[in-house]
Amino acid sequence: MSDFIKIAVDAMGGDGSPKKIIDGIILNHKSNKKCFYKIFGDRDLIFNLINNKMDKNFFELVHTKEKIKSTDSPLEGAKRGKYTSMWMAVQSVKDREADIVISAGNTGALLVVSKLNLKMIDNIDKPALSALWPNKKGMSVVLDLGANIECSSKNLLDFSVMGASLYTSLYPNEKPNVALLNIGSEELKGNEIIKETFKILNEKNSNNYNFSGYIEGNHLMDGDVNVIVSDGFTGNVALKTAEGTANFITSELKKTLSGNVIGKISSLLNISNIKKFKQRLDPRLYNGAIFIGLDSPVVKSHGGTDYIGFSNSLDVCYRIVNGSLIDKIKQNI
């Protein structure tokens, strides 16, 4: 049992929980027998949902009476206290009973509860929220996505190390290219903080990553850069704008392709290709933001994802622990 990677799961957060959480765990377990799931939530509900579909050696159920609501403000959520499923899941990581914690619940509350319970890694000033983005060649890591609205150059430097460590945890054989999100590729563009960070990164020699300079929004998905660093305000706007654009284009495409008989017939003919296209861009593949900088990793699944998306986030949890994310950050900071 000690070789298991132990994942603390808040089963009570996000739309359609706990059913989708439990279904996600069952799905994840089918393809991965190296995880042990420590599940926090309403015992009776969850017991019925598991319904003997999983071997008892692979999970443990901890009953919690309380839960944090999605409509709570971050502080309201945290104030619901120590007996909520989210708090107890985070607490179990603090107590070293699990290696990583995941929740699909209230994002703001998860950040607050995590910061209250877990220590910062030495020499890191602020934790960051990061996520995986698809690009033409594979995946990239983007951070910060909204945990820190204003950032100093020290914060952005920390994010570079943390992002590169996350990337190499997920893709062990690659040395990532790191770039700063900016509004031009020339050295003189951008605000003072970005220019200062550029200067430091440019002079620093890291074994952990290559510094590629600035990257503009229109090149985020080219795939030449693996880690994209930004303050939380800009990163959040970029992430959501990309989501909105993807949604807009696919809805325009749908309208065009189903607007008349020829479109419908041709789409039927082409159904396997269209399916491939949808799979490639399936947001469930990229589900899961990772809160890094604390001495244990915290994963936030999208509240609106389904059990397949949640299962993918559990896979991210496994890879992060297996890839020794926290040790990599400590070695490189």
Place this chain on the structure above:
Amino acid sequence: MSDFIKIAVDAMGGDGSPKKIIDGIILNHKSNKKCFYKIFGDRDLIFNLINNKMDKNFFELVHTKEKIKSTDSPLEGAKRGKYTSMWMAVQSVKDREADIVISAGNTGALLVVSKLNLKMIDNIDKPALSALWPNKKGMSVVLDLGANIECSSKNLLDFSVMGASLYTSLYPNEKPNVALLNIGSEELKGNEIIKETFKILNEKNSNNYNFSGYIEGNHLMDGDVNVIVSDGFTGNVALKTAEGTANFITSELKKTLSGNVIGKISSLLNISNIKKFKQRLDPRLYNGAIFIGLDSPVVKSHGGTDYIGFSNSLDVCYRIVNGSLIDKIKQNI
């Protein structure tokens, strides 16, 4: 002749100029006989390109020896001085010989040359770069897109008035919804400047527009908001990220649809629908950034667009002057 809308055109800027500029003018003239084009550039080159394809009553040719290069820094460009095609085109608007000026040349230099020559509108502190974005219901105006990296709440308030005025110049019968680009829709989200601007806009009653609060990146293209206000750094990142995402998705789609025989056949069958889709998202439709806040409007065509895109920008010039943009701003500021 005095009823004409007079457009000063820098014919020497952007890729493939002056040919694409002149071809764009000729195309625009075919559908619009209410414009007079005051063209600045190399006389012999342009004379050969026009080649009797346009009635002489509709244009005037002003010879210029010098031009600003796309590789110049903004200051280098401006220093090339008063005899460049760009400077002389801007100068003609200053001297009231034209109503509006357009260039496909060096953006930074155009901003500097315009600011050196043209006065600010009273009570506006900073001019802004705005553009048209497609959305599910039509078009929206977004500003600032990079002229001002850091903005005060006064700047953002000015942008609201200018953006609303631009929208009503282009779409005369609508009262636009104006929103602030932010990382959440709740009042407490965002930085201090955004929160202050929200407060003022929320208390202000404007005849010019409705204030819709905050908008997040993922809703930019829903079409419920007509004017989106942001500082230049965030706006630029959002614009370019949208471009990059659109490019990524259409290239993935192309790969999927042409990857095998069924995809190819079905795409052939569906060619008219796919064409419609491409037309809907054709970046040439949205070509042209508008620099507003100076006492004459300045339009920047994309340097890489073709003559069709340039002709669309000329159409934007016509609609801006016809819709009395500058008067509208003066009335509402």
